[in-house]
Amino acid sequence: xxxxxxxxxxxxxxxxxxxxxxxxxxxxxxxxxxxxxxxxxxxxxxxxxxxxxxxxxxxxxxxxxxxxxxxxxxxxxxxxxxxxxxxxxxxxxxxxxxxxxxxxxxxxxxxxxxxxxxxxxxxxxxxxxxxxxxxxxxxxxxxxxxxxxxxxxxxxxxxxxxxxxxxxxxxxxxxxxxxxxxxxxxxxxxxxxxxxxxxxxxxxxxxx
Amino acid sequence: xxxxxxxxxxxxxxxxxxxxxxxxxxxxxxxxxxxxxxxxxxxxxxxxxxxxxxxxxxxxxxxxxxxxxxxxxxxxxxxxxxxxxxxxxxxxxxxxxxxxxxxxxxxxxxxxxxxxxxxxxxxxxxxxxxxxxxxxxxxxxxxxxxxxxxxxxxxxxxxxxxxxxxxxxxxxxxxxxxxxxxxxxxxxxxxxxxxxxxxxxxxxxxxx
Numbered sequence: 120x121x122x123x124x125x126x127x128x129x130x131x132x133x134x135x136x137x138x139x140x141x142x143x144x145x146x147x148x149x150x151x152x153x154x155x156x157x158x159x160x161x162x163x164x165x166x167x168x169x170x171x172x173x174x175x176x177x178x179x180x181x182x183x184x185x186x187x188x189x190x191x192x193x194x195x196x197x198x199x200x201x202x203x204x205x206x207x208x209x210x211x212x213x214x215x216x217x218x219x220x221x222x223x224x225x226x227x228x229x230x231x232x233x234x235x236x237x238x239x240x241x242x243x244x245x246x247x248x249x250x251x252x253x254x255x256x257x258x259x260x261x262x263x264x265x266x267x268x269x270x271x272x273x274x275x276x277x278x279x280x281x282x283x284x285x286x287x288x289x290x291x292x293x294x295x296x297x298x299x300x301x302x303x304x305x306x307x308x309x310x311x312x313x314x315x316x317x318x319x320x321x322x323x324x325x326x327x
Numbered sequence: 328x329x330x331x332x333x334x335x336x337x338x339x340x341x342x343x344x345x346x347x348x349x350x351x352x353x354x355x356x357x358x359x360x361x362x363x364x365x366x367x368x369x370x371x372x373x374x375x376x377x378x379x380x381x382x383x384x385x386x387x388x389x390x391x392x393x394x395x396x397x398x399x400x401x402x403x404x405x406x407x408x409x410x411x412x413x414x415x416x417x418x419x420x421x422x423x424x425x426x427x428x429x430x431x432x433x434x435x436x437x438x439x440x441x442x443x444x445x446x447x448x449x450x451x452x453x454x455x456x457x458x459x460x461x462x463x464x465x466x467x468x469x470x471x472x473x474x475x476x477x478x479x480x481x482x483x484x485x486x487x488x489x490x491x492x493x494x495x496x497x498x499x500x501x502x503x504x505x506x507x508x509x510x511x512x513x514x515x516x517x518x519x520x521x522x523x524x525x526x527x528x529x530x531x532x533x534x535x
Contacts, residue, residue: 196528202527202528210423212427215423227528315516317344318337319514323405
């Protein structure tokens with residue numbers, strides 16, 4: 120296993136996994152690097168390079184055996200184990216994420232849902248009781264969540280991220296439209312719908 | 328106005344806009360490149376470079392006048408006009424997007440909601456009647472939407488994108504976990520929650 124893999128490689132591995140899982144669902148037994156390249160918008164040389172860096176699988180001319188490839192990709196991506204997720208912000212975004220089919224299927228399990236709104240605390244959210252975010256640290260020391268999803272407005276995002284880091288959680292999926300400052304030991308991925316929309320708006324306004 | 332702006336610059340301009348709108352809401356009148364740099368996780372030299380490429384605003388030592396900066400950034404990003412949006416896939420993701428506060432506030436207006444599920448067609452979705460996606464082309468020739476949001480599963484995403492392109496829509500916000508092939512005249516931005524989650528999973532599995 121190579122020491123450092125670029126983010127762009129990890130993203131391609133995720134895409135390959137999507138395609139081979141879909142192929143597995145259709146009952147296929149092998150898939151070629153050409154097919155993976157066409158689906159992923161890359162070259163077959165890139166596919167072979169991406170996959171060979173994790174040890175050899177597949178025989179030249181025969182393609183990759185799909186069940187092996189699914190298992191190896193899931194293992195590389197850390198999807199063979201369960202990740203414990205807390206959702207902070209009991210709203211539509213967290214709910215959309217929790218209902219995304221790949222969420223539970225890929226081993227992401229919601230262990231707690233939090234909000235700071237007294238009106239919401241204690242109610243049920245997709246079957247989970249909404250907890251007071253002030254109790255996150257206490258709960259986390261017992262439940263050891265791996266990932267915090269921040270589905271909250273920008274103005275409270277940094278303070279909440281600080282709270283998450285203090286609670287010992289080492290990975291954050293950030294839906295707030297703002298960058299977060301965290302220690303190097305914590306990984307943040309941001310899903311910023313506003314940036315993407317404004318990127319489209321910019322392109323529409325300036326394209327001839 | 329410079330001819331070609333890199334995607335990374337457009338993304339920083341979106342972030343600056345977020346910060347100056349927030350400062351405007353708090354009644355501030357000027358903001359320095361140092362402050363913008365600190366908020367955006369960049370350098371003040373980068374901020375000055377990003378903003379100066381669109382003509383000079385701000386005086387050395389006095390900072391940028393906030394109302395002017397908001398107006399210029401909104402203009403550059405194409406947000407001073409209204410964009411007509413169709414949502415394809417009447418589910419939780421589209422709903423989360425439609426309720427994002429920046430959506431209507433930044434001039435994105437939903438003109439139609441589509442699905443291919445006979446059970447859903449005709450029902451109301453956040454006040455919009457759900458239409459049959461088979462009628463998208465006919466409706467689009469009349470309503471001229473600018474942006475299509477694809478909030479649908481991966482396996483139907485490419486066929487739907489082809490349909491959107493044939494309907495004359497030139498911008499796509501793609502929530503399906505798969506890349507889309509479109510002509511150069513069409514801009515696609517992808518919001519891929521699965522990729523981001525798997526990036527976190529990878530980091531958790533491999534970090535020491």
